[in-house]
Amino acid sequence: METGTKPAAGIAPWSEVTTILVDVAAGRRPADLVIRGGRWVNVQSREILDGQDLAISAGRFAWCGPDASHCIGPDTQVIDADGRFMTPGLCDGHMHVESGMLTVSRFVEAVIPHGTTSMFVDPHEVANVLGLRGVRLMHDEALQQPVNVFVQMPSCAPSAAGLETTGHEIGPDEVAEAMTWPNIIGLGEMMNFPGIIGGHAGLHAEVAETQRAGKTVGGHYASPDLGRAFHAYAAAGPADDHEGTREADAIARARQGMRAMLRLGSAWYDVKAQITAVTEKGLDPRNFILCTDDCHSGTLVEDGHMDRVLRHAIDCGCDPLVALQMATINTATHFGLEREIGSIAPGRRADVILTRDLETFPVDMVIARGQVLVDRTVAGGGGTQDGRLGTVPDVRFEWPGDTRATVNTGRAMTAVDFAVRVPSGTGSARVRAIGVVENQAPTRALEATLPASPDGVLEADTGLDIALVAVVERHRGSGRVQTGFVSGFGYTSACAMASTVAHDSHHIIVVGTCRQAMAMAVNRLAETGGGFVLVKDGSEMARVPLPVAGLMSDEPAPVVAGQVRTLIEAMADCGCALNNACMQHSLLALVVIPELRLSDLGLVDVGRFEFTDAVIS
């Protein structure tokens, strides 16, 4: 696939520079950059070749082989690989930038030092808030990056039609339009697998528009059922899936000609159980791809990105060369980009990592499109120093003003808005509560009995670990508030935590033990454009400002990671010791995952895909 016709920053299409590359290889023209004396990790042939040189011009490889002396001129930059491994830059096969709470530019800046030079991003969250226009902005920001950011057109906004509203909706017309954009690589994960299996016309039309454009349909089959439902889903066209969690899931996907994307995100640990399909069952590894899906800023800052996934796959027993293929050429081939990225070979974008060790994978140097972006090489040797040299460009993409003012609750909230009521004098009531389960995405549908105030208001009960939860509609200013109960956060203080990160429709979720605090937290989000706010005893204890669509910050990753850390510490201070507390909070409205969720339209029994009441009797 010719992707070079896309106006990506700083890289001309291969088709426009063939004579330059040929001239360099033939020794008629000096290269821009030559890397000498490295060990070429060849993911095409699955070999390591010692004593090799790479010559680069026009951002692409012109020569990959022994002795590129003939490509060196007086102005050629020469890098001594000093026997280090030269690997292709790493590819993340499926991911959401929004999970880092960072704009594309800030996310890219954070992952380049980890060797990620290609990402396949699905701006599903932005699509829910800003619709097609938001996707286009992500697409345009992606094109300005110094590395390769390809965009998947989100397929499911809303995720669960009828059970929630969104800021904007995505349908076949939007998909068809997006497929004409230069940097759209395919359709984002088709999450509505029941709809696909049921033959929903609009969803099938989205798939068809993508297939007609010759692009890749992303899958998302989040069910353990590998029988008829799974087969039917595969027959509809999704070309990959990252929702597998068991070895059998990975095997089933490979057999059906879908690529199994093995996911290690901040909270996803799906590589270890599935990679045995290759390491133990001996399946052809070509259909296995590594990805992150969702990474928090803290993970990027502290643990890494695709380098972390690669190391983990190797720790799980995968041959380092095979693991590297899963993070490079397999991904490129999947998206029809094998002649553009994913290997060190002539004509491809010159994305190279220098590393001293293929198993621990310390990233000494990152070169993207022939530009040295990171250089930790210690003078005189191939070591790694702590400091980061090289020049990661400081890309400043301007999100328009209105995309930074997306939190519209219609009015200021007061404590009364969060009151759950029963008839006066009821005494007590049996209620449903969303039961958060530590380290799991599904919730449980719990029940509890709560006392009512004389005028019929049901309050949180910290003794029972029952908090109030509300979803405040924030896209259209309707003033609509849905209320219910949640258990599992363990809040003991008079507090409230509110966020505009509220998968997937991203209204405001607020959880609290105190209705005044809830109102204050929600109003604070409305004033500041969104993010996370924690209020305790009438004061704001922590805030993560996410002004872009209420989802993303344009501060650097370490800043956002620090803000999130402060927030989590403040939540703990309020009594919440839950692992991944922030994420659990943000998933309370995710009406596609069982059992009980609260949307902007009401409390949803996800097993039956219908509304239910918070108060049973």
Next chain:
Amino acid sequence: METGTKPAAGIAPWSEVTTILVDVAAGRRPADLVIRGGRWVNVQSREILDGQDLAISAGRFAWCGPDASHCIGPDTQVIDADGRFMTPGLCDGHMHVESGMLTVSRFVEAVIPHGTTSMFVDPHEVANVLGLRGVRLMHDEALQQPVNVFVQMPSCAPSAAGLETTGHEIGPDEVAEAMTWPNIIGLGEMMNFPGIIGGHAGLHAEVAETQRAGKTVGGHYASPDLGRAFHAYAAAGPADDHEGTREADAIARARQGMRAMLRLGSAWYDVKAQITAVTEKGLDPRNFILCTDDCHSGTLVEDGHMDRVLRHAIDCGCDPLVALQMATINTATHFGLEREIGSIAPGRRADVILTRDLETFPVDMVIARGQVLVDRTVAGGGGTQDGRLGTVPDVRFEWPGDTRATVNTGRAMTAVDFAVRVPSGTGSARVRAIGVVENQAPTRALEATLPASPDGVLEADTGLDIALVAVVERHRGSGRVQTGFVSGFGYTSACAMASTVAHDSHHIIVVGTCRQAMAMAVNRLAETGGGFVLVKDGSEMARVPLPVAGLMSDEPAPVVAGQVRTLIEAMADCGCALNNACMQHSLLALVVIPELRLSDLGLVDVGRFEFTDAVIS
């Protein structure tokens, strides 16, 4: 890649039938065809799975897995695989239909019984005779086939500009136009590798047009030099190459990210030496593809097609599953068709072979797009019977009248036209002769001394095995005749052999010991629209009529094979015992392969790419 938007006969795009396939898989709609109880040879996962069923509707797989009972309705055709292997139909990654001297329809008809269900054809010969219009006709005929015939746009007509003329020429404009046609899969082998390496603008523009269209650039690097020239060629964009003959060639191509096509044609034996790159050196097999390049009708009739190549690869020590991948999914992936052909998986075209043995690969049944085209199943068991059942459709593509009248010599030839002259009274002359080397494509530049007649005419000398050779211009009726000498055919009779198959520009080549016979043979070709004619002692002893472009017959393969056999017997009767005599004859004008060739413009010293004289002194 969505190829289904192409108006191929009898197959709707996957995008148009997703709901049908999903309904079948889910058990809501009966399949058209179900194959039960087979061993699924899964080239995606590289596994064999016992006891599996396939359900097919709309020409595509809807269900691949255990127990498709739920897909069977009262009108569903059910086939008992009886424990046989179910493999994908075989793909020929690069080939010239013209080498079989058959039209596309007759070629397809001949190879379907051998399990070939996808071919990537480069109508290079037709392009030389009929130009872009000829390519379009091949393209249109390809679309009418019951199997998948994808067309590569020829890149090099003439093969050697300045050294020969053609009926029509191909340049960047023609390539750009062809890339808009629905069934063009890429650019045909870029044979002019010196031109590419030298930076020839027109050739690079052809590559660029193909890359811009997102299609595959075919390579053809016919040189043992794996140094700068090879690297420069790779940098220009060719994505594959089938000209390798040594293990080192295959390895070099894989390392450069070009796919190594391993060729077993009627006269090419390039698999054995190269497949050790996988079987012994352990390279990742994904970049290796099997192909035939050129198969004569006789080979198709007597030995097979891709089944022959597959068996041979296995005989060479390749794991049968890996060899099968090289003839199915690897090919499909290379051309961006992995979601359309090349594996048994949901949504793909339902091309299936049933066989009892993966190593000897007897083809019991061939199903293409869900239609049973061949069935040799013995009643009551999975055996093979000699007779062929099933229904290969009898496709009748009408080549327009003028494409069947392409032999225009301008005038009738006489013996005088073939006289090589020296000044009267010279006595004898030192001449250059093209030295044919048995079983090799390159010729040698020989010299010999011939007596001259009193009026200065040099005749053939059967004692020295020196025959006359002439190339008669036949595209534009110029009446131009070039003459010279050839050694190696061993003709002892007063005979002449003439053909319009005369690579690559396909004028008339005539070789003879008798100038009258030469004139008669050439005139006979002009009268009959082309082919091969052998004249001995004033009589036509054999003829292979190839009326379509002077290259192809619309008779069935066994008929043409029989005609060719008769011709070769007649050549032997004239004293020619050379192996592949017909092909050696047809290659005498191939001015891109050393050392000495005769074109319609003169005798060519191919080493120096310049003209020379038949008479030295």
